[in-house]
Amino acid sequence: MYVGFSASTGIPEGDHYILGWSFNRSGPANLDISKLPDFRKRGAVKRLHKGLNILIIVLFIALLVVLCSTTGAVYFVRRKKFAEIYEDWEKEYSxxxxxxxxxxxxxxxxxxEELIGRGGFGDVYKGILPPTNLEVAIKRVIHNADQRMKEFVAEIVSMGRLRHRNLVQLHGYCRRKGELLLVYDYMPNKSLDKFLYGNERSNLDWFQRxxxxxxxASGLLYLHEEWEQVVIHMDIKPANVLLDADLNGKLGDFGLARLYDHGSNPETTVPAGTPSYMxxxxxxxxxxxxxxxxxAFGISILEVACGRRRTALHGLPEQENLIDWVIDCWERGAILDVSDPNLGGLYTGEQVELVLKLGLFCSHTDPAARPSMxxxxxxxxxxxxxxxxxxxSTVRAVFTASNEDSNAEGSSSGTISTGSILRVGGR
Incomplete structure (x- = not known):
């Protein structure tokens, strides 16, 4: 037996249904047509299902396009957000x-909330590096990308090789357009100036000072004489002396530092540093x-012993300038009178006198007369x-000339920078 459909309608697609089927080996096969389903309703339902399927597919494709577009936009925004500058010459510093x-x-x-300081070169943030949870200080330095950037990065990396217990360790850097990020050890007690002039000033005794x-002095000696190259810090001051958890002093902020080979002369030709310490x-x-x-070291240790800045904005006229005041008291045989009153007289007189006289000696107006570190x-x-x-009077004239020359160029709060770092020679 063969069964088939005929009477094609000429339409490419069509539906054909077998509504009933009856077999009988003898006699007619009874088939009650009234009990057969209405094929027109079934066709309508199928067409409805087909339309819904098409709608679902269209909506799915549209949703997929939207998701892809959104994902792509987020990717490019995040990529731009975290974009860095990376040149071929930086491969050796990876x-x-x-x-x-x-x-x-x-x-x-x-x-x-993570901002822990602001300086002349940029803001400093506290960070915790995964996976070791190392606490670091991250300085964001604004810079202009120019032909000296290669030398700048080379010196930053060189600074990272410095190893001394009294230097803040530089771990590395990151460079972006118009911005350089420097990663240092985190110092929980911040900077020395906060203890000398800030609210914490009474918490530092003479032994600690x-x-x-x-x-x-030990860290500066290492920079000048004990490393493979001579490093000139260029900005020694209490604000750049950072204190660790045990109040050990560490020199930080090498943003102005200069490198040059032992036996050669540094080629720095632009004033750099903070005027009162220059x-x-x-x-x-x-x-x-x-x-x-x-x-600068000499001025700094005078401030540590006296607990005040080089130039006082308030106080007695004779105490307005720190160097003049120290010399006045020295001439009167009362040099210890300049010691920080917050010490409460709890100090070793010989040590305080040594620091005060050494501070004057180091801040001599004649470079040749100053001691080495x-x-x-x-x-x-x-x-x-x-x-x-x-x-x-001769000594007074010498130190007064030194003081006047320094004050003539700017106030104690300003900072002059070169905007770049120059490496001379190399090893």
Whole structure:
């Protein structure tokens, strides 16, 4: 037996239904047509289902297009957000380079709650680097990408090789358009100036101050003489001395630092640093040297011993200038009168007197008359006796000239920067 459909309608698509089927081996096959389903309703239902299927497919495709577009937009926005500048010459520095995304996550998006400081070179944020949960300080430095960027990064990486207990460790960097991020060790007690001039000033006793002074001197000696190259810090001041959990002093902020080979001369020709701590010769020729670092160190330790800035905005007229005041008291045989009153007289007189006289010695107006940092360490350790410098009119003229030259160029709050770092020579 054969069964088939005929009477084609000529339409490419069509529906054919078998509504009933009856078989009988003998006699007619009874088939009650009234009990058969209405094929017209079934066809309508099928057409409805078919329309719904098409609608669902169209909606799914539209939704897929929207999702793809949204995902693509988010991807490009995030890619732009975390975009970095990476050039071929930076490949050799890859181990010292952090991704911006990692630093962004470490600071929770550089939230204001993580902001721990502001400086002349940019803001500083606290961050926690995964997976070690290392606490770091991330400085965002604004820069202009120019032909010196390669030298800039090279020196930053070189600074990362510095290893000394009294230097803040530089872990690496990240570079973006118009921005450089430097990653340092985090110092929980912030900077020394907060203890000298801020609300925490009464919490630092003389023993701690003297330890910090020796720590700064040790770190500076390492930079000047004990590393493979000479490093001129260029901005020694209490604000750039950071304190760890045990109040150990560590030199930080190498944003102005200069490198050059031992035996050669630094080619820095633009004044750099904070005016109140700048040596007189820097105002004249802008040439930073180890001796100009010694000058800034001298001013800094005077401030540590006296608990005040070089220039006082309030107080007695005779105490307005720190150097003049120290010399006045020295001439009267009462040099300890300048010691920080917050010490409450709890100090070793010989140590305070040593620090005050050494501060004047280091801040001598003549660079050739200043001691080296190795000599400074010998004086502080008591291995060598500090030369006797009588507080006569000649000495007063020398130190007063030094003070006037420095104050003539700017206030104590300003900072002059070069905007770049220059590497001279190399090893």
């Amino acid at each position: 181990p010292q380079r952090f991704s911006y995304k990692k630093l962004y996550q470490a600071t929770r998006g550089f939230k204001d 003297f330890k910090i002074i020796k720590g700064i 040596a007189p010769e820097l105002h004249r020729n802008g040439k930073g040297t180890t001796s100009s670092d010694v000058f 190795r000599q400074v360490m010998q004086y502080l350790d008591g291995d060598v006796r500090l030369p006797d410098i009588p507080p006569d």
